[in-house]
Amino acid sequence: MSNNGNGFEPRIVGFLCNWCTYAAADTAGVSRMKQAANVDIIRVMCSGRVDPTFILKAFVEGADGVIVSGCHPPGDCHYSTGNFKTFRRMPMVEALLEQYGIEKGRFHWGWISGAEAPMWAKLVNEFTEQVRGLGPLDWKRQLQSKEE
């Protein structure tokens, strides 16, 4: 998404697990649910596969917001406990991002099952508006800041 001239269009990266949230996003698409076109989806086999490096890299490379979503714990995970890794890791990522000065509203992690397509569409719309309200993050500009 680029700036369309009169407004800022947030660019959001979504890491979705193959078995639940990606299926929900797929269903939301084929059911023609109305959703903002701001989320670039990256399908991963499990939300537990999402290394914090991926999230940091997304922000450095220009994402204004990041979503990580997988199967509901405790029982939904295709690999039994992959989502346990997610909920042990993500609160720490949240704290890290906050310390870096990246607003809380730019990062969302949670659970959406394959049967919850409307929830995915709702999340996309609400999160896009939330990030739009926060404005561009533009992390590369931080790195190019002038020193005199």
Add this chain to the structure above:
Amino acid sequence: MAENGKLKLGLYWAASCGGCEIAIVELREKILDLDAAADILFWPCAMDYKYKDVEAMPDGHIDVCLFNGAIRSSENEEMAHLLREKAKVLVAFGSCAHEGCIPGLGNMFDRQSIFNRVYLETPSTDNPDGIFPQTSYQMPEGEVHIPSFYNTVKTLAQVEDVDYFVPGCPPQAPQIWAVIEAILGGDLPPKGTVVGASPNKTVCDECKYDREEKRVAKFYRPHEIIPEDRCLFDQGIICAGPATRAGCGALCMEVDLPCRGCYGPAPNVVDQGAALLSAVASVVDADTEEEAARIVNEVVDPVGTFYRFGLPASMLHRRKLEEVE
């Protein structure tokens, strides 16, 4: 090499504590071998040289320059450019030049907030007129200049082309000697290599303790617990060993202190802090979201803990600036 067959060596310190200079002196009697093999052309910490002496050298005059210290000010950056011109081989020596080290934690702040703290707020400061350092000042004798202080601490490689990296805070003496021997023997690896450290191991591989992958229900800071004689990580003390390159000999654990990560990211690790965060999260003993959140929220200062030596070299480099100039 000089006509006398000796290596022409330069040593410089930018934003650093002086520990890297001590590490060289820690070569002990081998320093005599160093003296026999090399002429030291520039070493402001130990010998009397002026910057103009370096400026007067022809380009490429110095064979090897060991540059320690991060880039914190315009002076540091100027010297990085100058020494790059004058040295055939530029080595980022020590954690500060390699990845920013402790001075790099200044990247959690910016110039103005650091100035406010240092020149106004500290209890021992008496500055009723609120005077801050100026980069130029008019004296009766003429205008004087001092270097400007940067918003962001940078690594040497972020401002200049670097040939080799020697990690460590400070680099360990046997490793330094191995590097010097390699230079003297002309036995140099490909450009960009981290030398004086393991090419493929983490600190855990060198540690006297074996990790047993115990689950951890509570994290401790080193002063909060007297550890038992077993893996510190397993006891809930955050140890950077799993995410850190080997080469130091796992010295901190010899005295039951956790590794703090000064040898930089483990081989093939992109972001040391993210790797350590993952390692820590993987042992959290929680089977519910609430329990996990409670345990991980006990980790005080995640950036300072996970990126203690490498914030400027990490993916994000710094805390978000309120205003980007």
